[in-house]
Amino acid sequence: MENLLGYVADLLFPRLCVVCGKELNASERHVCAMCMAELPLTGYHKIEFNPMEQLFAGKVPVEWASGYFFYERGSRHAAILHSLKYKNQPHLGEWLARRFAAELHACGWLDGVDAVVPVPLHRSKLVVRGYNQSEYIARGIASVAGCRVEKLVKAAKAHETQTHKGQHERLLNTEGVFCATAEAARFSGKHILMVDDVVTTGATLIACAEALRRAVDDLRISVATLAVARLQ
Numbered sequence: 001m002e003n004l005l006g007y008v009a010d011l012l013f014p015r016l017c018v019v020c021g022k023e024l025n026a027s028e029r030h031v032c033a034m035c036m037a038e039l040p041l042t043g044y045h046k047i048e049f050n051p052m053e054q055l056f057a058g059k060v061p062v063e064w065a066s067g068y069f070f071y072e073r074g075s076r077h078a079a080i081l082h083s084l085k086y087k088n089q090p091h092l093g094e095w096l097a098r099r100f101a102a103e104l105h106a107c108g109w110l111d112g113v114d115a116v117v118p119v120p121l122h123r124s125k126l127v128v129r130g131y132n133q134s135e136y137i138a139r140g141i142a143s144v145a146g147c148r149v150e151k152l153v154k155a156a157k158a159h160e161t162q163t164h165k166g167q168h169e170r171l172l173n174t175e176g177v178f179c180a181t182a183e184a185a186r187f188s189g190k191h192i193l194m195v196d197d198v199v200t201t202g203a204t205l206i207a208c209a210e211a212l213r214r215a216v217d218d219l220r221i222s223v224a225t226l227a228v229a230r231l232q
């Protein structure tokens with residue numbers, strides 16, 4: 001019966017590949033096999049001191065950093081991030097994150113990770129979008145890592161940004177000032193994996209990592225993003 005309902009639902013509302021728009025077959029989800037095969041993977045978890053780790057070097061210490069695929073504005077696969085952020089498809093992020101996490105798990109990078117921490121979305125954006133895409137990515141990775149998603153960072157309110165202008169000048173170029181939540185203190189001496197949908201300059205992730213390091217002693221931080229922006 002379930003199969004029949006699924007069949008009828010597919011006829012009425014065909015599931016389409018978010019990249020090429022072709023109809024997905026029964027075994028495919030979100031992105032067709034052909035477009036998945038063409039996904040421009042970074043392979044960063046196989047490269048020592050990879051370009052993403054170089055982004056953080058000298059700014060904030062990280063255990064490791066990796067992103068799943070390259071993002072280029074206007075490219076075919078850019079549609080993935082667009083659907084994830086603006087077309088109400090957060091489960092696409094969770095699904096891709098599980099695939100990414102399987103690769104990280106295979107090379108042992110998820111061993112000893114105590115919690116997966118999503119980069120928070122400012123409340124004003126959350127109201128418009130209805131969800132934080134990074135939380136879905138965090139869920140996907142945590143399910144493979146066998147640990148919990150913990151919201152240990154929050155985005156401060158806009159007026160707080162103004163109040164702290166003098167103190168946090170370096171952070172003002174990021175989307176806002178972040179601070180650690182009360183629960184973060186429990187993670188002293190632990191290893192957390194911070195996740196976001198895309199890394200460009202790294203400023204947002206660096207600001208989050210700094211907020212956590214100010215609040216938590218001996219915190220080890222790694223970073224994973226679905227996409228890595230190629231700067232032109």
Ligand SMILES: [Zn+2]
Nearest residue numbers: 017020032035
């Ligand atoms: Zn496709």
